[in-house]
Amino acid sequence: MPANLSPKYLEAERRYRQASTNQDKIKCLQEMLSTIPKHKGTEKLQAQIKTKIAKLKQESLKKHATRREGEFLTIKREGAGQVVLVGLPNVGKSEIVSSITHASPEVADYPCTTRKPTPGMIEYENVQIQLIDMPPLTDDYIEPWIPQTIRNADAIVMVIDLNEDSVPQMKSLLKMLEGFKMKPQIAGGHIEADEELEFFEERILHKKSVIVGSKSDLELADVSLGLLKEHYGKNFPVSPVSTRKVKTLELLKRKIFEVLEIIRVYTKPPGKKSDLSAPYILPVGSTVEQAAEHVHKDFLEKLKFARLWRVDKFQGQRVQRDFVMEDSDVIELHI
Numbered sequence: 001m002p003a004n005l006s007p008k009y010l011e012a013e014r015r016y017r018q019a020s021t022n023q024d025k026i027k028c029l030q031e032m033l034s035t036i037p038k039h040k041g042t043e044k045l046q047a048q049i050k051t052k053i054a055k056l057k058q059e060s061l062k063k064h065a066t067r068r069e070g071e072f073l074t075i076k077r078e079g080a081g082q083v084v085l086v087g088l089p090n091v092g093k094s095e096i097v098s099s100i101t102h103a104s105p106e107v108a109d110y111p112c113t114t115r116k117p118t119p120g121m122i123e124y125e126n127v128q129i130q131l132i133d134m135p136p137l138t139d140d141y142i143e144p145w146i147p148q149t150i151r152n153a154d155a156i157v158m159v160i161d162l163n164e165d166s167v168p169q170m171k172s173l174l175k176m177l178e179g180f181k182m183k184p185q186i187a188g189g190h191i192e193a194d195e196e197l198e199f200f201e202e203r204i205l206h207k208k209s210v211i212v213g214s215k216s217d218l219e220l221a222d223v224s225l226g227l228l229k230e231h232y233g234k235n236f237p238v239s240p241v242s243t244r245k246v247k248t249l250e251l252l253k254r255k256i257f258e259v260l261e262i263i264r265v266y267t268k269p270p271g272k273k274s275d276l277s278a279p280y281i282l283p284v285g286s287t288v289e290q291a292a293e294h295v296h297k298d299f300l301e302k303l304k305f306a307r308l309w310r311v312d313k314f315q316g317q318r319v320q321r322d323f324v325m326e327d328s329d330v331i332e333l334h335i
């Protein structure tokens, strides 16, 4: 055995021997490969590990080919919207999920820790938003449910590690998403309807997206963030985030709420106060008529007018059906 194998390598090798599934074995082998000292004396061992990984991947592919489509994992949508985290290995996706939701996906300082989608709920003010932690996107084998889960989500958070070169990461991420026939785009732009789209259809799907620059507390973060903003700031909102800084996490929640392009609308009975803990969630740009229909379909026909309250703007003025509502509006529906 070549000398100079690190404790991390030996630990990964120990776990490899105990691993029972191909996925786990691949994960350990990849870890061994990333921690092995790169010199002449280990070349043979590196080659053996690579061959073993390739063989295990082939086996997994065969297994997947015999699976039926219905077996893809998709996460049931909950709350006001579903947002998925994507990024290269080890960029901090899982730590973000465990910091702003009640879920606790495994976090580790080696790549490819996450194997399964793990949903958690973000509480942003009085709204619940579902955030899904995902396995990393890499150039090697991607399980077929991964693109499908990303396509299903309402929006994408692209996580870029600010402690590494940011622009190349972003490039490869966009390239991989393009390979899945997805094009991230800034919220507010025109989004193609995607309801009838199936996973295997070829049409490019546009997805509302934000960029999160992770590990903003680390040394290289400022330079990396500057470059990221310079190259992509025009096309996407870029938020620096550190799981060690609560304030950045609060701003991230706000950004995630914004990318969903939803508004909260409250109703109130005449002469009474509205229940501010129970908003109706509507798409940005919804009218009074649409809000009324959402409350009860009978309102659509019977609604005569509505009164509207908006902080510093309206105090119960009458508004018509086509009036466009904003976040936090209160309406009183009259039939």
Ligand SMILES: Nc1nc2c(ncn2[C@@H]2O[C@H](COP(=O)(O)OP(=O)(O)OP(=O)(O)O)[C@@H](O)[C@H]2O)c(=O)[nH]1
Binding pocket: 087, 088, 089, 090, 091, 092, 093, 094, 095, 096, 106, 107, 108, 109, 110, 111, 112, 113, 114, 115, 134, 135, 136, 214, 215, 216, 217, 218, 241, 242, 243, 244
């Ligand atoms: N300093 C610092 N380290 C962080 C931060 N966020 C995550 N990390 C560390 O980065 C490493 C990777 O974090 P993970 O959350 O497991 O990364 P991941 O993107 O889920 O990794 P994979 O599941 O392998 O793709 C861990 O050691 C984390 O503790 C951060 O904001 N600041």
Ligand SMILES: [Mg+2]
Binding pocket: 093, 094, 095, 105, 106, 107, 113, 114, 133, 134, 135
């Ligand atoms: Mg992870």
